[in-house]
Amino acid sequence: MIELKNWIGGAWTEGTGPRLESVNPANGEIIAAGSMAGTDQAAEAAEAAAQAFGGWRRKSYDERKAVIERFAEIAAERKDEMARLIAQETGKALWDATTEAGGIAGKAALAVASYEERTPTREKDNGQLKLRIAHKPHGVMVVIGPFNFPGHLPNGQIIPSLLAGNTVVFKPSEQTPAVGQKMCEWWEEAGLPAGCLNLVHGDREVAQALIGHEKTAGVLFTGGLPAGRAIHQQLAGRPDVMLALELGGNNPLIVWDVANADDAAQIIARSAYITSGQRCTCARRLIVKEGEEGDRIIKAVADLIPQLSVGDPLAEDQPFMGPLISKESAENALKAQEALIADGAEPIVKMERSPAGPAYVTPGLIDVTAMGDKDPDEEVFAPLLKVIRVKTFDEALDEANDTRFGLAAALLSDDESLWERFAGEIRAGIVNWNRQTTGASGAMPFGGPGLSGNHRPAGSYAADFAAWPMASMMSEGPLKDDQAVPGRKA
Numbered sequence: 001m002i003e004l005k006n007w008i009g010g011a012w013t014e015g016t017g018p019r020l021e022s023v024n025p026a027n028g029e030i031i032a033a034g035s036m037a038g039t040d041q042a043a044e045a046a047e048a049a050a051q052a053f054g055g056w057r058r059k060s061y062d063e064r065k066a067v068i069e070r071f072a073e074i075a076a077e078r079k080d081e082m083a084r085l086i087a088q089e090t091g092k093a094l095w096d097a098t099t100e101a102g103g104i105a106g107k108a109a110l111a112v113a114s115y116e117e118r119t120p121t122r123e124k125d126n127g128q129l130k131l132r133i134a135h136k137p138h139g140v141m142v143v144i145g146p147f148n149f150p151g152h153l154p155n156g157q158i159i160p161s162l163l164a165g166n167t168v169v170f171k172p173s174e175q176t177p178a179v180g181q182k183m184c185e186w187w188e189e190a191g192l193p194a195g196c197l198n199l200v201h202g203d204r205e206v207a208q209a210l211i212g213h214e215k216t217a218g219v220l221f222t223g224g225l226p227a228g229r230a231i232h233q234q235l236a237g238r239p240d241v242m243l244a245l246e247l248g249g250n251n252p253l254i255v256w257d258v259a260n261a262d263d264a265a266q267i268i269a270r271s272a273y274i275t276s277g278q279r280c281t282c283a284r285r286l287i288v289k290e291g292e293e294g295d296r297i298i299k300a301v302a303d304l305i306p307q308l309s310v311g312d313p314l315a316e317d318q319p320f321m322g323p324l325i326s327k328e329s330a331e332n333a334l335k336a337q338e339a340l341i342a343d344g345a346e347p348i349v350k351m352e353r354s355p356a357g358p359a360y361v362t363p364g365l366i367d368v369t370a371m372g373d374k375d376p377d378e379e380v381f382a383p384l385l386k387v388i389r390v391k392t393f394d395e396a397l398d399e400a401n402d403t404r405f406g407l408a409a410a411l412l413s414d415d416e417s418l419w420e421r422f423a424g425e426i427r428a429g430i431v432n433w434n435r436q437t438t439g440a441s442g443a444m445p446f447g448g449p450g451l452s453g454n455h456r457p458a459g460s461y462a463a464d465f466a467a468w469p470m471a472s473m474m475s476e477g478p479l480k481d482d483q484a485v486p487g488r489k490a
């Protein structure tokens with residue numbers, strides 16, 4: 001079993017808070033245990049990061065980049081070890097966890113490219129003056145991670161932060177602390193100076209202590225809307241703190257004028273059911289044409305569902321998907337489905353408990369057309385896809401945009417002119433044509449409008465929230481005031 005420890009100022013320290021256990025949702029085994037940090041230890045971590053800031057920001061960009069590249073080499077060498085740990089801790093199928101582990105290693109090169117494209121120092125001459133735009137680190141960045149991508153997503157905030165010269169306190173999700181700890185061990189091995197990255201384990205109380213600490217200059221959060229809102233409220237009146245919120249979605253997928261229903265069904269399944277529906281980019285609403293075409297698409301998805309195997313994430317014969325993160329999460333998802341049915345939804349393929357174990361559910365497909373406005377605009381973080389039938393493409397667009405969120409959307413269509421209309425009118429940050437809603441590219445921004453965040457996208461735009469711009473006008477040569485001012489006597 002992995003012993004959970006906090007990493008504060010370069011020292012691995014026992015937590016003084018409540019006991020923390022990380023449970024493998026596939027079989028209920030405890031895979032890691034220890035204690036959460038006390039709130040005093042959270043404060044120590046923020047102080048350690050503040051102390052390390054001066055030394056780290058004064059290192060040259062190339063020196064910082066070298067440490068980050070060493071971390072990436074370790075992550076690439078140990079990808080399989082990380083993939084196994086991710087699979088055990090999250091319940092993701094090993095093939096899925098392997099993709100995440102590969103993303104951890106790949107982030108360094110992407111972040112370097114983004115930094116150099118978006119926030120390098122630039123100078124230009126306007127004839128009389130030199131103009132310079134430089135970028136400065138904020139200071140101590142608090143990174144609060146989710147369970148569903150416990151490595152890749154916080155890593156996508158830690159690396160750009162460090163590259164820009166910030167120092168970091170990282171609090172992984174209490175449901176997946178071991179993956180976060182493993183990444184910190186690799187940073188230590190890569191030679192990151194003490195205090196530049198600190199790890200504190202804990203729940204909301206520890207997060208709140210970090211967010212409210214006087215030395216905290218930025219909060220980079222990935223998680224659900226309720227927690228994102230609470231953080232936004234905690235920081236009300238603190239415009240000096242950089243806040244980047246990467247929240248959930250209620251993502252639409254329109255299928256319109258498609259000849260090949262079976263191929264469409266494969267893409268729909270990858271959008272809705274990958275990672276057991278536990279991706280913020282998962283499609284939640286399938287919008288189809290009323291009548292024969294819609295029926296054909298729905299039938300193709302319903303026929304595909306029994307072929308999507310659900311089982312042990314580490315089985316030799318890999319399943320399509322593993323369990324949800326916990327038994328409670330499975331129970332909540334089934335309750336959400338029952339509430340929809342009670343309010344008029346018609347199950348096409350019911351999401352069911354799986355015999356594989358209490359955290360497992362099977363993919364579900366449910367027609368909510370008759371519910372109209374009674375269909376709640378909420379994210380159900382599970383493999384449940386709602387079907388909505390509409391008459392026209394205009395109605396499909398209106399339906400797709402009828403959400404408070406705005407993270408991801410996709411159109412499956414053989415008609416390019418529909419794609420151009422979709423791209424022009426859809427309100428979402430990640431918008432694809434004939435591709436699944438999931439599996440975003442790290443070479444592009446990652447985030448969206450509405451309640452999916454606060455307009456601080458991650459991905460390649462993480463460079464922007466990792467640094468602030470400084471604009472300078474520079475006049476070379478000996479000081480001479482040669483600017484005429486009206487009303488000044490010579």
Ligand SMILES: NC(=O)C1=CN([C@@H]2O[C@H](COP(=O)(O)OP(=O)(O)OC[C@H]3O[C@@H](n4cnc5c(N)ncnc54)[C@H](O)[C@@H]3O)[C@@H](O)[C@H]2O)C=CC1
Pocket residue numbers: 144145146147148149153171172173174202203204207208222223224225226227228230231246247248249279280281379381407446447452
């Ligand atoms: N837009 C994006 O980039 C992504 C968004 N997500 C969203 O994350 C959610 C799933 O992840 P979960 O781990 O269940 O999210 P969560 O919101 O329950 O927890 C995320 C983190 O927030 C902390 N936390 C919880 N309440 C808090 C509070 N009041 N103040 C401060 N911190 C608090 C937790 O300890 C955890 O570390 C889904 O809603 C999903 O859509 C997940 C991945 C990517």
Ligand SMILES: O=C(O)CCC(=O)N[C@@H](CCC(=O)O)C(=O)O
Pocket residue numbers: 103148149152156278279280281282437438439440441442443446458459460
């Ligand atoms: O920042 C990046 O490198 C790209 C973001 C990314 O990998 N997104 C994943 C998972 C995020 C989630 O849905 O929870 C995706 O688009 O599938």
